Amino acid sequence: MADGRTLLCGTSGLWNVNFGYGNPDIAQAVHAALLDASYLSLFRYGHDYANRAAAALLDACGRDTFARVLFSTSGSAANDTVMKLVRQYAVLRGDRGRKLVVGLRGSYHGLTYGSSALTGEDLGQELYGVDRKLVRHVSPHDAAELRALCDREGDRIAALVLEPVLGTGAIEVPAEFLAEAGRLADEHGFVLVADEVATGFHRTGPFRASAAWARQPDLVVLSKGLTNGTCAASAIVVGERVVREFDAADAVFLHGETQAGTPPTAAAILATLAVAREVVGGGRAEALAAHLDAGLRSMAEASGGRLRLTGRGLFRGVVVTGQDGLPLDGAATAALVAATRRAGAIVHNGLGGIQLLPALTYSDAEVDELLGCLAAGLADAQSMSFATGSLPQPRAGLVGVR
Missing domain, CATH: 3.90.1150.10 (Aspartate Aminotransferase, domain 1)
Structure with a gap:
């Protein structure tokens, strides 16, 4: 730290550094890519680094369900992209009225305009004029509320976006709610999205927490652990059923970020996946x-x-x-x-x-x-006192646990 102290990081650098600071394998991969390719764009082009990173992500997420990868630069930007993608998917299926995107109360999806609208906690959306007319929120602990929303507006819902574990507070979404969400997605024809920005890369056990869902998501959003914090990056892993509609219509998805999926970023993703296999495999x-x-x-x-x-x-x-x-x-x-x-x-x-x-x-x-x-x-x-929620007095055996 600036004061000369050395502190133990208990947050993985705000969820990003799953495999430790200064990992030499990842650093060397980024260095080599900078020398070999420096900068290459995915805006109207492609390159081998991004192709290999996409293939590795599909392998990690499961090729039986997923077929394509879109690269972005942050979890927020990726969730913005998801909101565009699911609405275009609805149009391709002939459902032009499907514009609503549903999130959970207490959820966090980012602070750019689209993701801020989707975020289910009060983070200044009114202050910043965030338009939430096409967004709905339901409680993650009340499947009946989700059913009621689907009964009212199921034919207008383009997607339901879920964090398997809410990033704010580390609150698990109950298995019963997840099962009902999957059932309703099939019944009403909307896209199921797993926002795994926080839970991906074995943070909660498997590579993606949504792997345990009975009904697999159509889209998975990855970011924080994606490059072990070395490059600004995110990825949307797209399910086969969504890809099929775009391919059948030969449709272009209008999105591009000049810093997304560059060679050093893709190299960092590949190296991080390799490190993850080694750590988790052991x-x-x-x-x-x-x-x-x-x-x-x-x-x-x-x-x-x-x-x-x-x-x-x-x-x-x-x-x-x-x-x-x-x-x-x-x-x-x-x-x-x-x-x-x-x-x-x-x-x-x-x-x-x-x-x-x-x-x-x-x-x-x-x-x-x-x-x-x-x-x-x-x-x-514990000696500090506050108007509400004062700190508890320590009990014998609590202090000094090692």
């Missing part, structure tokens, strides 16, 4: 997630009910309940993040607490260090 990520889960559960049990865990795999949230029985408010959450930082680790604000996203290359000792810093942060901040 079982390290799965064992690490189990070790983190055991440590978090030990802390929660020792807290006397003051700590509640969310998320899964290496995407976890810790909700902290104050003396008044409420989750921490914004000021108390910020104080906890600052106290944990003073103890030696960077964590992220969550809903009423903090979020932990350790790299998949952590050692068990580093997981223990992260948990110890969190416990010390709770102890350091």
Whole structure:
């Protein structure tokens, strides 16, 4: 840090650096691509680097379901692109009235205009004049609300966009809701989209969390782990049924980004996929997630009910309940993040607490260090008092967990 301190990163660099900072294999791949090809565009052209990266992503996502890849430059830009793509797909199928895109309350899809409209939390959409007339939101915990929306407007819905685990708070979308979403997508004829910007690249276990869905998504959005944080990149992996409509009509999808899918970006994707296969193939990520889960559960049990865990795999949230029985408010959450930082680790604000996203290359000792810093942060901040959601008093066995 600027003050000379060395801190343990418990957020994987805002979800991006799944395989550790300064990975030499990825750095060397980017370097070689810069020397070999420097810059090549996908705007009306193609190149071998992007072709190989697309093929590798299709292999990782499953060629039995997916057939094409569109490159973009961020999760936000990719979600904007998705909103265009699903509306054109509807037109190709003869459904010109399908313009609505449905998201979840509490979801986060980005802050460009389209993705900001789709985002299901209040992040200044009214302030910035974001047009949400063609967007709807439903609760991820109420499948009946989604059914009611489909009963009213099912013939106007172009797509339902879901995060398998909501990025804000690491809240899992219930399996029952996901199953109903898949059923309704088939019944009403809309596209099912998995926004895996946060959950992709084994963050929650498999390469993509949506691999476990009974009804597979038609589109998958990837970004954060895509290049291990080395290049600004995202990708939309497009299902066979969507590709079939475009191919049958020989239709052009009008989209282009001059910095999307360049050789160094594609090389970073290929190298990151190779690193992922090595790490996950050795079982390290799965064992690490189990070790983190055991440590978090030990802390929660020792807290006397003051700590509640969310998320899964290496995407976890810790909700902290104050003396008044409420989750921490914004000021108390910020104080906890600052106290944990003073103890030696960077964590992220969550809903009423903090979020932990350790790299998949952590050692068990580093997981223990992260948990110890969190416990010390709770102890350091517990004396602070706030109007609502004050920090809980530490209990014996909570502070100093290693």
